[in-house]
Amino acid sequence: MAKMVLTAAYLAINGTDLSTYTNSIELTTEVDEKDVTTFGSGGWKEVLGGLRSGGLSIEFKQDIAASALDSIMWALFGTVVTFEVRLSNASVGTSNPKYTGSVLVKEWAPISGNVGDDASVKVSYPTSGAVTRATA
Template sequence: MPTMVLTGEYVSVAGNTLSEYARKAELTVEVEEKDVTTYTALGWKVLIGGLKSGSLALDLLNDFAAGKLDSIMWPLLGQVVAFEVRPTQAVVSAANPKYTGEVLVKEWQPISGSVGDEASVGVTYPTSGAVVRATA
C-alpha cells in the first residue's frame, strides 16, 4: 500500500509561494447533505448532495521583513484570490496532483502568542467557487 509523509507541501496564495513559511496546509472540501426522505423510505433517511464548499487552513511562521509573509498577506485582506496546494513541491503529476481555486482572505492575525512562542499565525479561508483537481 503506497503511503506518503508530507515533508514539502507546495502552498501558493495570490501567486505568492508560501511554502517557506508553511507548517501545515489543509484543504477541505465538502457537500451539503439534503434530506429528501418521504414516507416511502420505510423509516430510513434518504439523502442527496447539495452545494459544495471548502476551506484552506494554513499554519504559517510569520516574517515581518520587507517582502516577506506579513507584507504579502496584509494587502490581501478582504480580497478573493487564487490558491494552489500540492502534496510536494515537485511538478504536477498523477502522483502529485494540484488543487486550485479561489479563497476569501477574511482574516489575518499578524501577532499572536505568549512569551517564548514562535511568531506564527493560523488562518482558515473559505473557498469561493469551484476547487479543481489536476494531474497535468
C-alpha cells in the same frame, strides 16, 4: 498501499509561492446533506448532496521583513484570491495532483503568541467557488 510523510508540501496564494513560510496546510471540502426522504422511502432516510463548500487552514511562520509574508498577506486582506496546494513541491502529475480554487482572505493576525513562542500565524479561509483537482 503507499505511505507518505509531508516534508515539502506546496502552497501558493495569489500566484505567490508561500511554502517557505508554511508548516501546516489543510484543505477540506464538503457537501450539504439534503434530506429527500418520502413516505415511499420504505422507512429509510434518503439524502442527496446540496451545495459544496471548502476551507483552507494554514499555519505560517511569521516574517515581517520588507516584501515578506506579512506585507504579502496584509495586501490581500479582505479580497478573494487564487490558491494552489500540493502534497509535494514536485511537478504536478498523477502521483502529485494539485488542488486549486479561490479563497476569501478574511483574517490576518500579524502578531500572535506567548513569551518564548515562535511567531506563528494560524488562519482559516473559506473557499469561494469551485475547488478543482488536476494532474496536469
